[in-house]
Amino acid sequence: MAPSSSSSLNTRQLKWIALFAFASFLWKSFTQRAPFFLLPSIPALPTPHGCAVHHAAAVHACEDLATIPNSPLIVLSCDSSRRSYSHITGNLNASLPPGELFLYNPSLPSEPPRQLDVHTRDFRPLGISAVSTSPSSARLFIANQAAVHASVEVLDVDLSTAATTPVASLVHPRIASPNGIAALSPHGFYLTNDVASARRSAALVALELLLGVPGGDLVYVSFTPGSDAGTTVTRLARLAFANGLALDAATGRLWVASTLKGVYAYLFDAANPGTLLGGGAAFLRTPFLPDNLAFAGGELYVTGLAAPRLSAGFAASGDATPPPSIAAKLVAPLEKGAGKAAAALRGHDVSNTGLRREEWRWKTVFYDDGTLFGQVSGVAVDADGRFFGVGLFWDGVLVCDAVPVKGPMKVVEEEVKDEL
Numbered sequence: 001m002a003p004s005s006s007s008s009l010n011t012r013q014l015k016w017i018a019l020f021a022f023a024s025f026l027w028k029s030f031t032q033r034a035p036f037f038l039l040p041s042i043p044a045l046p047t048p049h050g051c052a053v054h055h056a057a058a059v060h061a062c063e064d065l066a067t068i069p070n071s072p073l074i075v076l077s078c079d080s081s082r083r084s085y086s087h088i089t090g091n092l093n094a095s096l097p098p099g100e101l102f103l104y105n106p107s108l109p110s111e112p113p114r115q116l117d118v119h120t121r122d123f124r125p126l127g128i129s130a131v132s133t134s135p136s137s138a139r140l141f142i143a144n145q146a147a148v149h150a151s152v153e154v155l156d157v158d159l160s161t162a163a164t165t166p167v168a169s170l171v172h173p174r175i176a177s178p179n180g181i182a183a184l185s186p187h188g189f190y191l192t193n194d195v196a197s198a199r200r201s202a203a204l205v206a207l208e209l210l211l212g213v214p215g216g217d218l219v220y221v222s223f224t225p226g227s228d229a230g231t232t233v234t235r236l237a238r239l240a241f242a243n244g245l246a247l248d249a250a251t252g253r254l255w256v257a258s259t260l261k262g263v264y265a266y267l268f269d270a271a272n273p274g275t276l277l278g279g280g281a282a283f284l285r286t287p288f289l290p291d292n293l294a295f296a297g298g299e300l301y302v303t304g305l306a307a308p309r310l311s312a313g314f315a316a317s318g319d320a321t322p323p324p325s326i327a328a329k330l331v332a333p334l335e336k337g338a339g340k341a342a343a344a345l346r347g348h349d350v351s352n353t354g355l356r357r358e359e360w361r362w363k364t365v366f367y368d369d370g371t372l373f374g375q376v377s378g379v380a381v382d383a384d385g386r387f388f389g390v391g392l393f394w395d396g397v398l399v400c401d402a403v404p405v406k407g408p409m410k411v412v413e414e415e416v417k418d419e420l
Contacts, residue, residue, distance in 0.1 A: 032212075032261055032262075032283075032285065033212065033260055033261050034260065034261060034262060034285060034286050034287060034288060034289050034290065034304075035287055035353070035354030035355070036287060036288050036289050036305065036306065036307075036308060038287065038353050038354035039287055039288060039306050039307075039350065039353050039354070040350065040353065041324075041369070042306050042307070042324035042325070042326060042350070042367050042368070042369050043367070043369055044368055044369045044371045044372065045366070045367060045368040045371075045372055045404060045405075049372075049400065049404045050400050050401035050402060050404065051372065051373075051387075051398060051399065051400035051401075051404055052109070052398075052399060052400075053372065053373060053395075053396040053397070053398055053399075054109045054110065054396055054397050054399055055112060055113055055396050055397055056395035056396030057395070058112060058113060059076060059078055059102060059113055059390075059395065059396055059397055060078060060079075060080045060082075060395050061078055061079050061080060061081075061082035061083070061391075061392060061393055061394070061395075062076045062077060062078040062079075062377070062378065062390035062391065062392070062394075062397075063077050063078070063079070063082075063125065063126045063127070063292075063377055063378065063390075063392050064076075064077045064125075064126065064127050064128050064244075064292055064377065064378040064390070065077065065128070065378040065379075065380060065388075065389075065390050066128045066129050066130045066140070067130070067294075067296065067380050067382070068130045068132060068138045068159070069130070069131065069132040069138075070132050070135070071132065071138070071159060072105055072106070072107045072382065073103055073104065073105050073159055074103075074104055074105075074106060074380065074388070075101060075102070075103055075104075075116075075128055075130055075140060075157075076100075076101065076102040076104055076113065076390055076397065077099070077101060077125040077126065077127070077128040077142060077378075078099060078100045078101070078102060078125070078390070079099035079100065079124060079125060080097065080099070080100065081096040081097055081099070082099075082315075082392065082393060083315060083316070083317075083318070083393065084096055085124065085147075087124065087126075087145035087150075087177065087198055087199055088194070088195060088198050088199075088202075088205055089202040089205060090198070090199050090200055090201065090202060092124070092145070092146075092147035092199065093147060094121075094122050094146075094147035094148060096124075098118060098120065098121050098122070098123035098124075099118070099123045099124055099125045100115055100116075100118075100125075101115070101116040101118055101125065101128075101140070101142070101155075102114065102115055102116065103115075103116060103157065103159070103162050104397060106382065106386060106388045106397065106399050107382070107384070107386065109397075109399045113397070114162040115162075116155070116157060116162055116164050117163075117164050118142075118153065118155070118164070119155070119164065119166040120144075120146075120153065120169070122144075122146040122147055122148055123144060123146060123153070124144060124145040124146055124147070125142045125143065125144060125145075125153075126142075126143040126144075126145055126178065126179050126180075127142070127143040127178070127179055127180040127181040127192075127244065127245065127292070128140060128141065128142050128143070128181065129141045129181045129182050129183040129189060129245075130183065131183045131184075131185060131186055133156065133186055136158060136159050136160055137156060137157065137158055137159060138156070138157055138159060139154065139155070139156050139157075139167065139183070139186045140153075140154070140155045140156075140157055140164075141153075141154055141181050141183045141189050142154075142155070142181070143178035143179055143180070143181050143191065144169075144178065145177070145178065145199075149171055150171075150175055150176060150177055150178055150199065151169050151170055151171045151175065151178075152169075152170040152175060152178055152181065152189075152191065152221065153166075153168075153169055153170075154166075154167040154168040154169070154170065154223075154225075155167060167225050168223060168225050170221065170223060170231050171231075172221075172231050172233045173233075174193070174217075174219055174233040174235060175191065175193070175219075175221070175233060176193045176196075176198075176199075177193045177194050177195060177196075177198035177199055177216075178191055178192070178193060178194075179192045179193065179194040179216075179242065179243055179244075180192040180242070180243050180244040180245035180256070180257065180292070180293070181245060182245035182246060182247045182254070184247065184249060184270065184273055187222060187223060187224060187225075188220065188221065188222040188223075188273055189220075189221055190218065190219070190220055190221075190236075190245055190247065190254060190273075191218075191219050191220075191221055191245075192216060192217070192218055192219075192239070192242035192243060192244075192245055192256060193216055193217050193219065193242060194216045194241055194242050194243060194259075195208055195209070195215055195216055195241055196208060196213070196215030196216065197215065209240075209241060209260065212240045212260050212261070213240060214238040214239050214240045215238070215240070215241075216238070216239050216240065216241055216242030216243075216258075217235050217236075217237065217238050217239065217242060218235070218236045218237040218238075218239060218242060218245075218256050218266075219233050219234060219235050219236060220233070220234045220236055220273050220274045221233050221234075222273075222274070232274075234274040236266075236274075236275075236276050237256070237264070237266070237276065237281065239256060239258045239261075239264065240258050240259075240260040240261060241258055241259040241260045242256060242257070242258060242259075243256075243257040243258065243259045243290065243291055243292070244256075244257040244290070244291055244292035244293040244302075244303075245257070245293060246293035246294055246295040246300060246301075247268075247295065248295050248298075249270055252267050252268050252269060252270060252277070253265060253266070253267060253268075254266045254267070254268050254276075255293050255295070255300055256281075256293075257290040257291065257292065257293050257302065258290070259289050259290055259291065259304075259305075260289070261283075261285065262283060262284050262285035262286045262290060263283075263284040263286060263290055263293065263300075263302060263330075264281040264282070264283055264284075265281055265282040265283075265284065266278075266281050284330070284359070284361055285355060285359050286302060286304060286328075286351070286362065287350070287351060287352065287353040287354045287355055287362075288304035288305055288306045288326050288351075289304050289305040289308060290302050290303070290304045291303045291304050291305060291377050291392075292377055292378045292379075294378070294379055294380050294381075296380050296381040296382070297381055297383070299329050299330065299381075300329060300330040301327060301328070301329050301330075301365065301379050301380075301381070302327065302328055302329075302330070302362075303325075303326065303327045303376050303377055303378065303379055303389070304326055304327075305323070305375065306323070306324045306325075306326045307323050307324055310322070310323035310324070310370075311323040311375055311393075314374065314375070314393055315392075315393055318393070321370070322369075322370030322371075322374035322375070322394075323370055323374050323375040324367065324368060324369050324370055324374065324375070325366060325367060325368045325370070325373050325374060325375055325376040325389075325391070326350070326351065326364070326366070326367050326376075327364070327365050327366040327367070327376055327379050327389065328349075328351035328362040328363055328364050328365060329362070329363055329365050330361055330362065331361060331362065331363045332361075333358070333360075333361060334346050334357065334358075334360050343357075346360045346363075347360060349362065349363055349364055350364055350367065351363060351364045364405050365379075365387070365403045365404065365405050366379065366387065366389065366400075366403070366404050366405055367405060372398075373389070373391060373394060373398045374391055374393070374394050375391050375392060375393060375394065376389040376390070376391050376394075376398065377389075377390060377391055377392040378390045381403065385402050385403065386399065386400065386401060386402065387399075387400040387402060387403045387404060388400065
C-alpha cells in the first residue's frame with residue numbers, strides 16, 4: 001500500500017504545483033496590466049483651450065494619422081464604415097465602401113482635406129506611416145485589414161497635386177492582422193500584428209485577451225518594388241495585443257504599445273533594422289489601455305482608452321454615451337530627491353493613476369469627456385507646437401493652437417494644493 005500512497009501524494013503535489021504556477025502566471029499578468037479601472041471620470045477640457053474640430057461633415061472615424069517629414073501636411077487614415085465591421089472578431093465584409101485617406105494641412109485648418117485614391121476597393125485602413133521621398137512627394141504605408149486577406153498597402157503621393165501611384169500591396173503569412181506601422185525607409189518598416197486569433201475566432205480572441213497571452217507580435221518588413229526577391233518579414237518580439245508604433249531613427253529607439261499593458265521601448269540599428277539591440281525591452285506601464293503612439297519634437301505621445309465600456313458601447317452605436325479622450329507624453333523619471341511639489345504634481349496627474357511612484361512617467365497633454373472630442377486615437381505635434389488629433393469613432397480633425405493641457409487637470413488641482 002505504501003507505493004500507492006506515495007504515488008497518490010506525488011499526484012496531489014503535482015496538482016498543487018500546477019495550480020500555484022497557473023495562479024502565479026495570472027497574478028503576474030494582471031499586475032503588469034494597465035489599471036484603467038482606477039481612473040477617475042475624465043472631465044471636459046476647460047475653456048479657453050484654443051481647440052476646434054474641423055471638417056466633421058467630410059472626415060469620419062479616423063484610426064490614425066501620419067506626419068510627413070519636412071512638410072506641414074499630414075495624412076489621415078479613416079473609414080466611414082468602421083462601425084460595420086471588426087477585424088478582431090472576424091466580422092469582415094468585402095462589400096462595404098472602401099476606407100479613405102486624406103491629405104490635410106492643419107496649419108490651414110479651414111482648407112478642406114484632399115481625398116487620396118487608394119487604388120483598391122477592399123480597403124480597411126488602420127495604422128499609417130510616411131517617409132519623404134523628395135521635397136514634393138512621400139511614400140505612405142498603410143495597415144489594411146481587408147476582408148479577403150490582410151495586407152500593407154504602399155502608395156506614393158504627390159504632395160502638390162494629391163495624385164497617388166500604387167507601389168505594392170504586400171501580403172505575407174506573417175502580415176496576419178496588421179495594426180500599427182512605423183516606416184524606417186522607402187523600402188522597410190516595422191509592423192505590429194495585434195492578436196493571434198484575430199480575423200478567425202471571437203471566442204479565442206476573448207480567451208487570449210483575458211489571459212494576456214502574448215499572441216501579437218512585432219515584425220520588420222523589407223521589400224523591393226518590381227523585384228523577384230519578394231517581401232521579407234522578420235519577427236522581432238511577441239506582445240499581448242500589439243498596437244501602435246513610433247520610432248526615432250536618430251537615437252535608434254522603437255516604441256510599441258501593448259493595449260493590455262503599456263509601452264515597450266526597444267533599441268535598433270538602422271543599418272541592421274531586422275535585429276533588435278540590447279537585452280530586451282524597457283517597459284512603461286500606462287493607467288489607460290494604450291492605443292496609438294507618436295514621436296514628435298523629440299517627445300513620445302500615447303493615446304488610449306480611459307473607459308473601455310463606453311468605448312465598446314459607442315463603437316456599436318453613435319447614439320451611446322461618447323467615451324472620453326486621453327493623451328499623454330513621456331517625461332523623465334521623478335528624481336529620488338524631488339521636492340514635495342514636484343512629486344504631488346506628478347503623482348496627481350491622471351495619466352499616472354494607479355501606477356507605482358517609479359512608474360510616474362507620464363504627463364497629460366489632452367483630455368476631454370467627449371463633449372468636444374471623444375476617444376482621440378491618433379495625435380501629433382508640429383514644429384510650431386500645434387496639437388492635432390483624430391478619433392476612431394469620431395468625426396472631424398481636432399486642431400489646437402498649442403498642446404492644450406500644461407498643468408494638472410482641474411479635477412485634481414485642489415488635491416495638489418492640499419498636499420502643498
